[in-house]
Amino acid sequence: MxxxxxxxxxxxxxxxxxxxSGLIAFVLKKGDHAKKWALTSSFITVGIVAASLFFTDQKYxxxxxxxxxxxxxxxxxxxLMYDGMGRMLCLLTAVSFxxxxxxxxxxxxxxxxxxxxxxxLTQSGLMGVFCAMDALVxxxxxxxxxxxxxxxxxxxxGEKRIQATFKFFVYTFAGSLLLLIxxxxxxxxxxxxxxxxxxxxxxxxxxxxxxxxxxxxxIAFAIKMPVFPFHTWQPDAYEQSPTGVTMILSGIMxxxxxxxxxxxxxxxxxxxxxxxxxxxxxLAVTGMIYASCIAWMQDDLKRxxxxxxxxxxxxxxxxVFARAESGVxxxxxxMFNHGINIIGLWIVVNAVEKYWGTRKISELGGLANTSPxxxxxxxxxxxxxxxxxxxxxxVGEFLxxxxxxxxxxxxxxxxxxxxxxxxxYTLNMIQxxxxxxxxxxxxxAGVTRLDKGAVVALSIIVIIxxxxxxxxxxxxxxxxxxxxxxxxxxxxx
Amino acid sequence: xxALILSxxxxxxxxxxxxxxxxxxxxxxxxxxGIIALLIVSYLEYNAVLYLDxxxxxxxxxxxxxxxxxxxxxxxxxxxxxLNAAEFEETGNDTFEYYALIFFILSGIGLVTYFNTLLMxxxxxxxxxxxxxxxxxxxxxxxxxxxxxxxxxxxxxxSSGIMLMGIAFLYGASGTFYIxxxxxxxxxxxxxxxxxxxxxxxxxxxxxxxxxxxxWTPDVYDGSxxxxxxxxxxxxxxxxxxxxxxxxxxxxxxxxxQWQILVALITAATLFIGNITAVFQQSVKRMLSYSxxxxxxxxxxxxxxxxxFAKEGLILYAAAYSLAxxxxxxxxxxxxxxxxxxxxxxxxxxxxxxxxxxIFLLSLTGIPLTAGFFAKYYMLIGAVKxxxxxxxxxxAVLMAAIxxxxxxxxxxxxxxxxxxxxxxxxSAVFKYTLLFTAMLVIxxxxxPSLLTKALY
Numbered sequence: 001m002x003x004x005x006x007x008x009x010x011x012x013x014x015x016x017x018x019x020x021s022g023l024i025a026f027v028l029k030k031g032d033h034a035k036k037w038a039l040t041s042s043f044i045t046v047g048i049v050a051a052s053l054f055f056t057d058q059k060y061x062x063x064x065x066x067x068x069x070x071x072x073x074x075x076x077x078x079x080l081m082y083d084g085m086g087r088m089l090c091l092l093t094a095v096s097f098x099x100x101x102x103x104x105x106x107x108x109x110x111x112x113x114x115x116x117x118x119x120x121l122t123q124s125g126l127m128g129v130f131c132a133m134d135a136l137v138x139x140x141x142x143x144x145x146x147x148x149x150x151x152x153x154x155x156x157x158g159e160k161r162i163q164a165t166f167k168f169f170v171y172t173f174a175g176s177l178l179l180l181i182x183x184x185x186x187x188x189x190x191x192x193x194x195x196x197x198x199x200x201x202x203x204x205x206x207x208x209x210x211x212x213x214x215x216x217x218x219i220a221f222a223i224k225m226p227v228f229p230f231h232t233w234q235p236d237a238y239e240q241s242p243t244g245v246t247m248i249l250s251g252i253m254x255x256x257x258x259x260x261x262x263x264x265x266x267x268x269x270x271x272x273x274x275x276x277x278x279x280x281x282x283l284a285v286t287g288m289i290y291a292s293c294i295a296w297m298q299d300d301l302k303r304x305x306x307x308x309x310x311x312x313x314x315x316x317x318x319x320v321f322a323r324a325e326s327g328v329x330x331x332x333x334x335m336f337n338h339g340i341n342i343i344g345l346w347i348v349v350n351a352v353e354k355y356w357g358t359r360k361i362s363e364l365g366g367l368a369n370t371s372p373x374x375x376x377x378x379x380x381x382x383x384x385x386x387x388x389x390x391x392x393x394x395v396g397e398f399l400x401x402x403x404x405x406x407x408x409x410x411x412x413x414x415x416x417x418x419x420x421x422x423x424x425y426t427l428n429m430i431q432x433x434x435x436x437x438x439x440x441x442x443x444x445a446g447v448t449r450l451d452k453g454a455v456v457a458l459s460i461i462v463i464i465x466x467x468x469x470x471x472x473x474x475x476x477x478x479x480x481x482x483x484x485x486x487x488x489x490x491x492x493x
Numbered sequence: 494x495x496a497l498i499l500s501x502x503x504x505x506x507x508x509x510x511x512x513x514x515x516x517x518x519x520x521x522x523x524x525x526x527g528i529i530a531l532l533i534v535s536y537l538e539y540n541a542v543l544y545l546d547x548x549x550x551x552x553x554x555x556x557x558x559x560x561x562x563x564x565x566x567x568x569x570x571x572x573x574x575x576l577n578a579a580e581f582e583e584t585g586n587d588t589f590e591y592y593a594l595i596f597f598i599l600s601g602i603g604l605v606t607y608f609n610t611l612l613m614x615x616x617x618x619x620x621x622x623x624x625x626x627x628x629x630x631x632x633x634x635x636x637x638x639x640x641x642x643x644x645x646x647x648x649x650x651x652s653s654g655i656m657l658m659g660i661a662f663l664y665g666a667s668g669t670f671y672i673x674x675x676x677x678x679x680x681x682x683x684x685x686x687x688x689x690x691x692x693x694x695x696x697x698x699x700x701x702x703x704x705x706x707x708x709w710t711p712d713v714y715d716g717s718x719x720x721x722x723x724x725x726x727x728x729x730x731x732x733x734x735x736x737x738x739x740x741x742x743x744x745x746x747x748x749x750x751q752w753q754i755l756v757a758l759i760t761a762a763t764l765f766i767g768n769i770t771a772v773f774q775q776s777v778k779r780m781l782s783y784s785x786x787x788x789x790x791x792x793x794x795x796x797x798x799x800x801x802f803a804k805e806g807l808i809l810y811a812a813a814y815s816l817a818x819x820x821x822x823x824x825x826x827x828x829x830x831x832x833x834x835x836x837x838x839x840x841x842x843x844x845x846x847x848x849x850x851x852i853f854l855l856s857l858t859g860i861p862l863t864a865g866f867f868a869k870y871y872m873l874i875g876a877v878k879x880x881x882x883x884x885x886x887x888x889a890v891l892m893a894a895i896x897x898x899x900x901x902x903x904x905x906x907x908x909x910x911x912x913x914x915x916x917x918x919x920s921a922v923f924k925y926t927l928l929f930t931a932m933l934v935i936x937x938x939x940x941p942s943l944l945t946k947a948l949y
Contacts, residue, residue, distance in 0.1 A: 071940070071941070140861040140862065143860060144860075144862060147860065154905065154908070155908060162909050162910075166905070169897065170898060173858075173894050173897050177890035178887070178890060180890065181873060
């Protein structure tokens with residue numbers, strides 16, 4: 001294919017399309033036009049990503065890579081690449097948004113045009129993060145994805161939204177600025193003085209500086225994931241954000257951190273990674289156990305899911321730093337599956353809150369009697385979340401533990417405790433909320449049935465859970481090249 | 494050179510037109526004409542179309558850096574005039590004189606940008622300061638304005654004294670006022686040079702309100718009429734920074750290692766005090782005063798690192814900071830109540846003003862895609878490249894994270910809090926100029942090289 005024949009490459013399309021449709025959504029002030037527009041736009045984005053999956057071959061290079069001159073004097077160019085991992089995460093981003101829009105379709109937001117506009121801008125920012133090949137461009141999108149989310153949570157969130165999202169914002173902003181210093185450090189040591197990823201990998205930092213830069217990068221990513229002890233913003237932010245935004249935050253935005261470890265941290269600082277991997281793995285495993293224990297004690301459904309997410313992310317972080325091929329492959333698969341599953345959990349929590357008017361486990365009970373459909377969905381998704389075989393998360397977690405085992409037997413043994421704990425708190429929650437005696441809170445009048453949007457979204461999620469649980473090969477194949485490149489970099493010490 | 498002369502002359506023109514034109518409303522058009530003429534002249538001079546060859550004994554040196562900087566200053570002043578035309582008329586009766594004083598300040602800024610001897614530097618600083626003392630007290634019936642004027646005058650006079658003493662020491666050590674001569678003399682780093690250097694450092698820190706010499710700033714900025722504060726905190730401040738940078742680069746560049754740690758400490762103190770105190774302010778005007786101290790801390794990084802990044806960055810910082818702060822002050826002036834609560838619900842009552850103010854505040858915070866990001870970026874890369882005192886860089890970014898706290902409090906008040914913020918009615922010209930300024934902030938945030946490449 002002649003490069004001149006390519007009008008727009010896939011990464012550009014994925015970046016500009018949500019951006020432009022988001023800006024259009026801002027002016028659709030009438031009725032629910034913005035809502036319909038956003039839903040349509042998000043389906044088109046899925047279509048674009050789906051189409052892009054047929055162009056993975058090397059001969060379509062020009063479809064997947066693009067680079068503009070942007071700030072030549074600074075050594076930065078607007079470079080985007082669409083590799084296996086990027087494709088997988090863009091797919092996740094693309095699939096998540098229609099799920100979110102569908103499941104919250106009946107929610108009435110004040111000023112819907114702004115809400116949907118900001119949502120689509122977030123989508124564009126996320127795509128940019130996953131495709132950026134230039135450190136400065138990456139940094140730009142890393143920050144820009146945050147701004148619309150800040151506004152979304154602060155305007156449409158819960159009671160304590162202002163404090164919670166503000167904590168979240170300042171936390172991540174501080175992390176980003178440290179990342180910026182790290183980027184500058186590496187940039188000044190690149191051979192040609194550019195910000196491209198290749199130059200970053202070739203940069204030769206003196207060992208002392210590499211250590212400093214490693215931590216500057218790591219703290220920024222650790223805050224985003226979040227890894228213990230940088231997680232304190234997360235439960236509050238999840239609890240206070242509107243459900244749609246929580247889904248994006250937990251489903252996709254935390255993946256930015258894991259993604260950044262694989263693309264921007266380990267390959268750029270292989271020595272420092274080797275040196276500090278023990279500390280990071282210990283932090284991650286501690287976080288897993290700690291978060292699982294707290295999840296067990298939670299009375300609020302949203303906070304329970306939030307803490308369970310910290311535990312899952314901790315495992316991904318540990319598996320990346322264990323640097324075994326199967327473990328990293330597991331991280332790839334799990335990034336996708338965790339995103340899908342947690343969105344499913346949020347949809348269920350949202351429905352429970354909407355129909356019973358509370359999220360407190362102690363006030364709920366016997367929901368299965370009044371709402372069997374919801375219960376079936378919840379049980380499937382919850383079992384997937386604790387990685388039962390035949391569900392999608394099993395493959396990923398198995399591979400990750402496999403990788404971790406090669407790294408350290410005792411670490412793995414301790415990390416496995418969190419799996420048991422996950423089963424404990426999840427089953428405990430199911431038992432208390434959905435079975436047992438029916439408590440005082442009956443469904444609020446007239447809303448006993450699940451909305452159609454949520455049923456469609458949950459059905460899609462359940463289908464994904466089973467299909468990928470039985471047949472994970474497509475995901476593995478998609479990300480194989482990235483894992484290979486990553487392992488080469490790790491072993492190329 | 495011609496622009497420099499013209500700016501002083503136009504001040505006289507303004508004073509005379511005040512006698513002949515009785516209508517206050519005529520003042521703004523005359524001033525805007527003047528500033529546009531200045532912009533055109535300085536553009537022509539930059540492209541060497543216009544050239545005036547006068548024998549000034551090498552006391553001024555017209556470099557591209559200075560020309561670009563004065564261009565930025567004139568441009569920001571133009572926007573400042575357009576946005577604040579209505580406010581000038583309300584401040585007092587002597588509208589023409591206020592504009593005249595500002596033109597005199599502009600000529601002083603020209604001197605401190607082009608100076609090649611310490612005499613010119615001193616003259617420039619005084620020509621900037623004296624009109625400002627008057628402007629600070631221009632709201633004559635307001636006690637706070639009088640206090641601001643007096644305080645500013647006493648402090649300013651004091652620091653000018655220190656500066657003169659420093660210059661005297663340097664003259665004693667080197668036998669010349671020319672900064673090249675002083676640069677040569679610093680090779681034998683005598684005690685007299687050291688004393689002179691420290692005295693100049695102190696007096697320049699006074700002028701740019703760097704800690705621990707910042708105590709006058711909040712009171713003066715808060716007490717002065719807001720329209721004057723907007724000018725003092727932006728254009729005057731960045732001009733003092735250019736003087737600071739040029740003085741320490743050209744006169745003391747050789748002994749950079751000797752005084753660098755001093756500047757590092759001043760920078761850290763300024764960042765710390767400016768940011769931490771800004772957090773506790775309840776009035777947006779006062780918050781912006783402290784934030785100007787905090788931003789000065791970031792600009793001091795340019796003096797700290799003294800490399801090409803620092804010089805390019807200072808120009809960019811000057812433009813980014815001035816545009817955003819002038820814009821933000823222009824919104825503050827239109828508010829009925831300057832306190833944070835006064836901004837509650839502005840997003841509903843005045844969505845346009847709120848949106849513009851948000852862009853300016855994001856730029857001041859340093860969010861990517863706004864000019865403020867690249868301004869900070871250049872300062873940081875300059876300091877990292879310099880290679881010494883790494884702690885300062887980390888400290889600076891942590892302080893920048895704190896700055897998000899107080900800038901975002903205004904955004905929170907505007908959008909997330911319930912309330913009925915009241916603002917004065919604004920004209921269409923005001924709206925378009927504000928929009929233009931915000932667009933400029935974003936364009937510079939995407940293509941900073943538009944400005945920096947003009948240096949070469």
